[in-house]
Amino acid sequence: MKDLDLTDGYCFIRYAKGNSCYSRAIKGFDGATLLWDDTNFYNRLFTGEDGKRGRMAIAGGAKGVRGMFFLAGALDLLDSEGEWFAKDGTLYFHAPGGRQPDAADFLVATNDYSIFDSAALSQVAIEGVDFLATSVKLANPGNEQIVFRDVHFSYIGGEPLFEDTPKGKRGSRPIHVSGSRVGFDNCLFAGAQNTALDLTGSMLYVRNCVFAENNRHANFQSVPLFIGASGTYLVTHNTFFNNCSDAIRIGFKDNYKKSSNPDVSYNNICNAGIYNSDVSGAYFPKMTQHYTEFHHNWVHNVKGNGVRLDQAGEEFTVHHNVFWSSKRGMSIEGYGKFNVYNNTSFRNKESCDLIRNVVPKAKGSNPEMVSNDTSFPPIDDWNVLNNLVQKFADNVGPSEKRPFDKSKASGTLHPERNKAKSIPVKDRGDIQGNLTRFKPTIFTNENLGGLNLVPDDRIVKGGVSPTPKLIAEGVTALDTYRDAYDYKAKPWSAGSDWMPYGIDVPRTMARAEQFAKKYGPISVVPEINVSGLPIGILSQTTYKPAPQVQNQGYKPKGKGKGPKKGKGKKS
Structure with missing residues (x-):
């Protein structure tokens, strides 16, 4: 040495x-x-x-x-x-x-982008193409109706080092597409050095895609999927695994135009944070989320939070998700207008937490939502309903340590908060029907080897029922059972209906857990054997318009057959 x-x-x-x-x-x-x-x-x-x-x-x-x-x-x-x-x-x-190395072909990237156009484009379909060690940039916000189908992106971006944030931003080369009605179907994003897909605009969708081993430089600024929304978006039936930091990050533009609620649903997110620990499976960092619905996702084996709404948050709905084997399932922080219902959190190291902000934030705040109540009373006006959460806490956020300490020293804390900074969540006000500190035997199979978190105990029955008031506040899919699944119900599954590199599709919770354990320690991206690449000109393809983005999850058609690596592709 x-x-x-x-x-x-x-x-x-x-x-x-x-x-x-x-x-x-x-x-x-x-x-x-x-x-x-x-x-x-x-x-x-x-x-x-x-x-x-x-x-x-x-x-x-x-x-x-x-x-x-x-x-x-x-x-x-x-x-x-x-x-x-x-x-x-x-x-x-x-x-x-x-042994002596075999004869080999060496491929060296010579261009940052294989497709780069700054003009506004419309009615473009790109199908069945492998992009290797290159990127695509269509950044004009006037773009309309651009569709990628059955496209594989491997080794996206290629700057050798990430020295610091300014240099990293200048050197990053994600797949970047802006515009309206822009979508990705059945695509692979694998081995990106930094961000894999940067999608900006309105009526966006990412559907039935796989994101694996992206953000290999493991910096906070980069993620496999970043969406900068100026209108609604849909992220559904995707699989995210072995990504080095957050898997999904959502930001909203100041000119956001409201229509149907944004939707993040039926995704299988695991092994987020391969190198980093301050991470989330899905991260929503900026103020209002315009009632984004985060629902019917499996989020597991994440080094940090399953889902995280950061400080100054508001207008966010989280329902019918299953969180397991992570540091924490849910962390919902902000001022209010939250709907958190029918979620399951089990075998996570730390408590799910609700964190009410009470003072303004440097990064911005909605003054109408700031209470300045530094007695830090327990939360009782968030719709937190019918959740099955093993450990559930009402906490004070780190950003409000100073006003908390000041109130504690002056004796002005709420009596419950004065006893403990972290208060167990229990039924009070709009928080109703939740089950906590339950026995693991409540489930069909609580063991990770055969995990099945469908309840096998009638105790989950008898939760809160929908009311006109709740529906008006955005609680539109409330079930009366306390869990993401009903008692002895047939479970829904999450994730893409295909996987690359011959990997089996994990269709059950047990298989998803086994998948995370098996592939977490190893690299599978990409297995490249491309000697004798075919060279040719893509044929003209009749444009197929992107469908309207719907306010619901997408159910893939067929029998689970996804795009086959290399078949019918040109490079």
């Missing part, structure tokens, strides 16, 4: 808070101490929210510090089978078993 020559190498560092990783050049190594380029590393503009708090001298040994690293980019580090290193026109390869 002490004799390693690390010239031109770099270290891949996970920052202290655990939500971003950065690549920094190695400046020197004397056999005991590694010197690396920490230029602007402790500056929030360049490396996120830790800033100077991430300094080794400050963070060293502190609780919650998640700083980790590995080394790469130097010939002396080539010590395991399958590893490779390139320098000065020579490729070094550690062949399995020490």
Whole structure:
């Protein structure tokens, strides 16, 4: 170890808070101490929210510090089978078993984009194409009716290092499409260095797609799927697995035009946060969500939250989801106008939490929703109904620690909050019908090996019934059972009806759990064998318009046969 020559190498560092990783050049190594380029590393503009708090001298040994690293980019580090290193026109390869490498074809990306058009386009269909180590950019907001079907995107973007946030943004090359009535059906997004799909506009949809091993640089700014919505959108029947940070992130434009409620449904989201820990399966970071409905999703084996609505949130509906084997199932934070009902949360490490914000936020607040009630009373005016949640807490958010501490010191906290900062959720006001601290035997099979979270106990019967008031407030699909499934019901399933690379489709909760455990430690993206690629011109294809985005989940047709890798594709 002490004799390693690390010239031109770099270290891949996970920052202290655990939500971003950065690549920094190695400046020197004397056999005991590694010197690396920490230029602007402790500056929030360049490396996120830790800033100077991430300094080794400050963070060293502190609780919650998640700083980790590995080394790469130097010939002396080539010590395991399958590893490779390139320098000065020579490729070094550690062949399995020490045998001579076979003759091989090498593909080198020469263009950032294979499709780039800044003009407004309409009625475009792209079908059955493999995009390898390249990207697509159709960023004109005037685009209309652009459809991608049965398209595979592998190794999206390709900048070698993610040094800091500004450089990372400049170098990112996601699949980026803007416009109205833009959609992706039956597509694969695999191995993106940063964001895989950046979709912006209105009447957008992503349907029956697979997102695997994206955001390999594992930075907070990048995600497999980002939607910047100026109108409604639909994200349904997709599978997200082995992505290095959040799987889905939603942002809303200031010019958002309301129509039907946005919809995120019937997705199978697992193994989010391969490198990072401050992550969510689905992350909704900005203020109002315009009554987005997050429903009928399986979210499991996530290092952070299953679903997270960040501070200053409002107008959000979460129902009929199943969360398991994660750090936390749900974390709903904000001012109010929330509907949380018929969800199941089981075998998660920490309590699901509801967090009411009471003071204005620097990132923006709706002044009509800010109460400034720093007594921090228990929440009783959110529609939290008929949930089956093993551990459920009413918490005070970290961003309001200062006013909380001030009220505690002055003796002005609500009596219940004065006893404990975290209060167990129980029936009060608009919070009704929830079951917590239940026995695992309530389910058909509580064991992860054969997991089936359909209730086998009539105790789930007899929850709150729908009322005109609840329906008017957006609680439009309330079931009277306390769970995401009825007693001994036939379970619905989530995720795409196809998988790449010969992987079986996990159609049950037990298979989904087994899938997450099996593929979490390994890389499957992409298996490439493309010598002798066919070369040709795509035939003219009659345009097929994108369907109207509906306010409901999409049920794939057929018998689960998805696009076959490589068949009928041109590159």
